[in-house]
Each structure stands twice: as structure tokens, then as C-alpha cells.
Amino acid sequence: MGKLVRFSISIEERLLSSFDELVRERGYQNRSEAIRDAIRRQLIHQEWEVGEEVAGVITLLYDHHRPGLSEALTQIQHHALPQVISTTHVHLDESNCLECIAVRGEARTIEALADRLKSLKGVKHGELTATSTGKKLV
Amino acid sequence: MGKLVRFSISIEERLLSSFDELVRERGYQNRSEAIRDAIRRQLIHQEWEVGEEVAGVITLLYDHHRPGLSEALTQIQHHALPQVISTTHVHLDESNCLECIAVRGEARTIEALADRLKSLKGVKHGELTATSTGKKLV
Amino acid sequence: MGKLVRFSISIEERLLSSFDELVRERGYQNRSEAIRDAIRRQLIHQEWEVGEEVAGVITLLYDHHRPGLSEALTQIQHHALPQVISTTHVHLDESNCLECIAVRGEARTIEALADRLKSLKGVKHGELTATSTGKKLV
Amino acid sequence: MGKLVRFSISIEERLLSSFDELVRERGYQNRSEAIRDAIRRQLIHQEWEVGEEVAGVITLLYDHHRPGLSEALTQIQHHALPQVISTTHVHLDESNCLECIAVRGEARTIEALADRLKSLKGVKHGELTATSTGKKLV
Numbered sequence: 001m002g003k004l005v006r007f008s009i010s011i012e013e014r015l016l017s018s019f020d021e022l023v024r025e026r027g028y029q030n031r032s033e034a035i036r037d038a039i040r041r042q043l044i045h046q047e048w049e050v051g052e053e054v055a056g057v058i059t060l061l062y063d064h065h066r067p068g069l070s071e072a073l074t075q076i077q078h079h080a081l082p083q084v085i086s087t088t089h090v091h092l093d094e095s096n097c098l099e100c101i102a103v104r105g106e107a108r109t110i111e112a113l114a115d116r117l118k119s120l121k122g123v124k125h126g127e128l129t130a131t132s133t134g135k136k137l138v
Numbered sequence: 139m140g141k142l143v144r145f146s147i148s149i150e151e152r153l154l155s156s157f158d159e160l161v162r163e164r165g166y167q168n169r170s171e172a173i174r175d176a177i178r179r180q181l182i183h184q185e186w187e188v189g190e191e192v193a194g195v196i197t198l199l200y201d202h203h204r205p206g207l208s209e210a211l212t213q214i215q216h217h218a219l220p221q222v223i224s225t226t227h228v229h230l231d232e233s234n235c236l237e238c239i240a241v242r243g244e245a246r247t248i249e250a251l252a253d254r255l256k257s258l259k260g261v262k263h264g265e266l267t268a269t270s271t272g273k274k275l276v
Numbered sequence: 277m278g279k280l281v282r283f284s285i286s287i288e289e290r291l292l293s294s295f296d297e298l299v300r301e302r303g304y305q306n307r308s309e310a311i312r313d314a315i316r317r318q319l320i321h322q323e324w325e326v327g328e329e330v331a332g333v334i335t336l337l338y339d340h341h342r343p344g345l346s347e348a349l350t351q352i353q354h355h356a357l358p359q360v361i362s363t364t365h366v367h368l369d370e371s372n373c374l375e376c377i378a379v380r381g382e383a384r385t386i387e388a389l390a391d392r393l394k395s396l397k398g399v400k401h402g403e404l405t406a407t408s409t410g411k412k413l414v
Numbered sequence: 415m416g417k418l419v420r421f422s423i424s425i426e427e428r429l430l431s432s433f434d435e436l437v438r439e440r441g442y443q444n445r446s447e448a449i450r451d452a453i454r455r456q457l458i459h460q461e462w463e464v465g466e467e468v469a470g471v472i473t474l475l476y477d478h479h480r481p482g483l484s485e486a487l488t489q490i491q492h493h494a495l496p497q498v499i500s501t502t503h504v505h506l507d508e509s510n511c512l513e514c515i516a517v518r519g520e521a522r523t524i525e526a527l528a529d530r531l532k533s534l535k536g537v538k539h540g541e542l543t544a545t546s547t548g549k550k551l552v
Contacts, residue, residue, distance in 0.1 A: 039173075199413070228361050287418065
């Protein structure tokens with residue numbers, strides 16, 4: 001955690017009371033936490049837009065019975081060693097696998113890697129979750 | 139505009155400086171305006187989730203040469219008089235039309251109306267833009 | 277409408293039966309229409325990503341009592357004459373206005389215009405709805 | 415893989431040629447694969463909307479120096495044993511942690527669990543990625 005500073009904002013009374021209700025419903029401890037959350041969300045959105053170094057998770061759902069698929073998934077990940085941090089494999093049932101691949105790197109490279117994995121034949125669903133290395137988010 | 143109040147929030151110094159950069163880049167006049175914007179966005183999201191009275195815009199792209207389509211669009215809108223406020227028709231070229239339908243009503247009713255219009259044969263693209271009646275947003 | 281062609285796709289039987297259920301629930305007339313819809317959606321997404329000529333709707337919610345706001349909105353739109361096609365103004369109640377601005381132009385220019393309008397002080401909510409000129413969507 | 419069936423769809427010639435371009439650019443092997451992908455995406459969307467049994471990944475970015483946070487994260491996950499399948503922890507740098515939590519259960523329960531984890535003080539960013547158990551996706 002970095003040094004804390006305080007600043008004040010002005011807001012219409014009724015808007016604030018609606019916001020306070022929202023803060024309670026979402027389970028935030030206080031307004032500051034909810035606002036910091038909104039700020040960090042916007043910063044992450046921009047890190048990806050500008051193309052900085054980012055972190056993310058590639059989620060894949062696939063059937064491991066599909067011939068050649070597991071090999072293809074492994075091969076692509078091995079060719080992306082600088083980006084792939086770790087892979088968790090979950091056996092959902094006798095056919096369906098859920099794979100969570102934690103990645104890190106330049107935004108465009110990560111997007112291209114996710115596109116390659118998602119478009120493999122036999123991958124039923126793939127999603128890239130964009131997050132951050134956290135450096136600028138303190 | 140309602141009565142203005144002020145409150146202060148605590149935030150890490152580095153997070154604040156990243157945020158200030160974002161505020162400048164997006165063209166906001168000051169931090170308060172950017173934060174109020176984020177708050178209003180979350181409130182609108184919730185008005186739709188909870189199913190309150192909302193406002194919105196249904197955007198349709200279609201080819202007016204498609205037989206029966208214009209009639210169907212008009213008929214559906216006439217059967218949704220309580221929800222449809224106004225319709226603007228734009229001639230994009232000799233075939234393509236852009237229609238913006240301003241709507242207001244209970245969230246689920248508006249969603250059902252948008253679904254009906256979007257799924258008509260000949261509608262190339264349809265989108266429901268969720269906004270608010272503004273009452274709770276001050 | 278252009279010339280119609282047919283092609284066949286192979287699909288798992290159970291996936292098809294789940295899809296047929298979806299087609300019925302969403303109110304599509306047949307599978308072809310649902311699939312064409314999905315295809316057009318992806319094409320529009322790409323027109324915006326690549327930065328081609330696009331069409332869209334800027335939705336604004338604001339309080340017309342805010343001093344100087346109406347003038348600012350009008351002025352920005354007048355400086356964007358090549359992009360702005362038409363503006364519909366809806367009086368939601370004695371304070372709240374809903375404005376739907378139909379726009380057309382190069383994707384980045386439209387995004388910049390929407391950003392300027394949305395970040396004006398007093399605009400409670402702004403949204404850019406991305407659609408297409410329809411040229412490539414047949 | 416289930417039994418394969420074929421069906422044909424009709425589509426405008428120009429729309430098909432735009433789609434073929436898209437299929438190439440995204441790296442799909444053929445049209446069928448791209449269309450099955452779009453169909454599965456819509457089915458997943460509906461599994462979550464209707465509230466069926468789903469699978470997902472909760473991505474969390476946080477600073478492990480924050481007092482009490484690691485304990486809180488662990489405790490919440492232990493109270494959600496039926497939903498939490500596995501957790502992968504990645505050390506991004508000396509402060510920042512990336513956590514991928516593979517989950518499975520009824521959609522509303524999963525959403526509530528994600529909300530609890532995301533709103534914890536010190537969690538810089540949290541995201542729930544919606545996927546499927548794959549049962550209906552064949």
C-alpha cells in the first residue's frame with residue numbers, strides 16, 4: 001500500500017443517498033472503497049486500450065476426447081512461454097475440461113494468444129479476462 | 139440540480155495520480171465530475187437489474203426494401219404506445235435505414251419490446267441502449 | 277437484398293437441439309435468421325475495431341436547467357456537421373432530457389465526438405451505440 | 415462429441431463473403447466452427463440468465479500485504495466449498511497477486527460468491543468470467 005491522501009468531492013445530495021444505498025447492497029465497507037474500485041476499473045480498461053503490459057486469465061472449456069486438441073493447446077502455450085504463467089486444469093465431468101491460464105505481457109500479444117486458443121476446433125468456449133499487473137493500481 | 143454536499147474519500151497517492159491522468163485524457167472538468175459519472179453509471183445498471191421504470195433507445199438498422207418490414211415495425215410500435223416516445227428515421231443510403239426509438243417504461247417490458255423488434259426478419263442489427271429516466275440521478 | 281446462396285454446416289445433434297430451443301425463445305422465424313444475425317453482429321464489431329466508416333447513435337441524458345449545457349451540446353454538434361445526421365430531443369420530465377443523436381463517419385471520429393459530449397458537465401449519462409452503415413451487411 | 419448432423423442455411427452472397435473474410439482473420443478452420451462458436455456463446459449467455467448450473471472463473475488482483483485480506487479470501491472460499499473447485503495463486507511481483515478461482519454451481523450462488531470476494535477491501539480488481547459446465551454444449 002502506498003501513502004494515503006484525502007480529497008473531497010462535491011455531489012448532489014440525492015445522488016449521494018442513492019449511491020450509499022448501492023454501496024450497502026454491493027457489500028462495500030464504505031464509499032471510498034467503492035469509488036477506488038470504480039477508478040481502478042477505468043484504469044485497467046485503459047491499460048488494455050493503450051496496449052501496456054497487462055495481466056489476464058484465459059478461460060477455456062473443451063472436450064478432452066477431441067483428437068489432437070490437448071496437444072494443440074499444450075503446444076501453443078509452450079510457444080508462448082514468456083506470456084503464460086500457469087495453467088490450472090479442472091475436470092468438470094468425464095468429457096468437459098475447464099482450463100484457466102494465467103497470462104502476462106503486452107496487451108496485443110495476450111489478445112492474439114487468446115484468439116489462437118479460443119479458435120481451436122473443439123474449444124467450446126473461450127474468454128479472455130482482462131486485469132492488470134497491479135503496478136499502477138497501487 | 140439538487141442541493142450539493144461534499145464528502146472526502148481517502149485514496150493511495152499513486153492511484154490518485156493515475157486517476158488524474160485519466161480525468162484529463164477523457165476530457166472531464168474535474169475529479170468530482172468523473173466520479174459522479176461512475177456513480178451514475180452503476181445506478182443505471184442497477185435500475186435495469188432490479189426492473190424499475192427506465193428509459194432507453196432502441197437502435198435498428200434495416201433495409202426498407204424488405205417486403206412487409208416497415209409495416210411490421212410500425213405495427214409493433216403502435217401496440218407499444220405506452221412505451222414508445224418517439225421514432226427518428228434516418229436514410230443512410232437507398233436501401234439502409236437507421237431508426238432510433240426513444241422508449242420508457244418498466245425494464246422488462248422495454249427489453250421484450252426491443253427483442254421483438256430486433257428479431258424481425260430484415261432487421262440487420264438491433265441494439266437496446268439502457269439509460270434512465272434520470273429521477274434518481276438528480 | 278442481394279442474391280441468396282445456401283451452404284450447409286455440420287453440428288452436433290444435441291447442440292442443434294439446444295440452439296433450436298433458443299431460436300424459438302428469442303422469437304426468430306428460423307435458424308438461418310438467427311445465424312445471419314450472429315454473423316452481422318460480428319461484422320459490425322469488426323468494422324468498429326478496424327476503424328471503417330460506421331453509423332451509430334449517441335444517447336445522452338441530461339438536465340436542461342444546467343446553465344450553458346444546451347448551448348454546449350448544440351455547439352459541439354454544429355462543429356461535427358459531417359458526422360451528425362439528426363438529433364431527437366425527448367422531454368422526460370420537467371428537468372430530464374433524453375437526446376438521441378444519429379451519427380455516421382469514421383469510427384475513431386465518432387468515438388471522439390461521443391467522448392466530448394458524454395464528458396460535458398451536467399450530462400448524467402451518455403452512451404455510444406455502435407451500428408453499421410449496412411453496406412457490407414447486405 | 416455427439417452425433418453430427420448437417421443442415422443448410424440461406425444467406426445473402428455478399429454477407430457470406432464478408433463472413434468468410436472474418437472466419438479467416440479470426441483463425442477458424444471453417445464456417446461451421448465459427449457458427450458453432452457463436453451458437454455456444456448464446457447458449458452460455460442463456461444458462462446464466464435463466465440461472466442453471468454453470469461453471470466460471472473468478473479472477474482477483476490484490477496486494478497480499480493488506481492485513482487480513484489473505485485470511486478473508488481463504489475463509490470465504492472455505493465457506494463456499496460446494497462451489498469452489500480449485501484456486502491458482504500467481505505472484506505477479508512482491509506485492510501483487512493474481513488469483514484464478516475455478517467455480518461451479520447455480521448461477522445466482524456463483525454471482526453472490528464473486529460479489530463477496532470482489533468487494534473485499536484490498537482487492538484491486540475482481541471479475542467473474544461466465545462459462546458453462548459444457549453439458550448442453552456437447
